[in-house]
Amino acid sequence: MNSAGWLSPSGGAVWHLRALRRRRYWAGFISHIGAWLESWQHRCSGLLLLGPSAGWCLPDRFLGSFSRIHAVDIDPVAPWVFGLLHGRTLRRSGTLLTWQRADLFAELEHLLQAYPEHAILFANVLGQRALHQCGPGVAEAELGALSLRLAGRRWASFHDRLSGHWPRDRPMPLPIRLAAAESAQALARRVSGSGEWCDHLTTHILPADWPRLILPWPIGPGRVHWIEAGYIV
């Protein structure tokens, strides 16, 4: 991982500039994520928000529904841009926001202990694990073990499953509801009959029997990320 977090493969300055340019283009995806977050019955007043960047895809309404949020990201710029995007809403809702610049994987045990009553949201961060320092085998095993470490907690994650080319003239499909886990191969067949997909090695993050939503995120012209979103019900 880039130690400064400024130019990491999944965040930092490049990510903020891209998000600023493309946020409107992402409007459909942001609204689907908003509706999904609204449907999450976590019953917690605090939120441990992991890898949120500046919250480009996180709705004010969801963030403002908490009385306390502790956010953790490696990106040093994230708190400042997050403040620009959401500060006003959080001041209005009286939400106390604290930040920690840290690697969530290294700090997870401490965080779970320090915030035992908080709901936990992995905010589109787990799909980039294989891009960072550890190799694919290590990343997949680590992600697959996460649900055991989180047993007994109210948690949710939305993360990349597949990414790749999408013809510019082809309309974005509607979200897909799945009752349980689906392999990367099965998901690739479902979303498109052809094309090469990058597998983000996130098949086993959510427990196999959790229902989930598969959302297309048109990240840029001609490219799509298929995002899986799920929470404990």
Ligand SMILES: C[S@@+](CC[C@H](N)C(=O)[O-])C[C@H]1O[C@@H](n2cnc3c(N)ncnc32)[C@H](O)[C@@H]1O
């Ligand atoms: C794709 S962005 C998240 C986008 C976010 N959901 C939004 O709405 O803007 C991924 C974020 O995860 C952060 N990140 C990546 N690996 C991390 C780690 N190991 N610990 C903490 N943050 C991490 C990056 O710095 C980046 O800000």
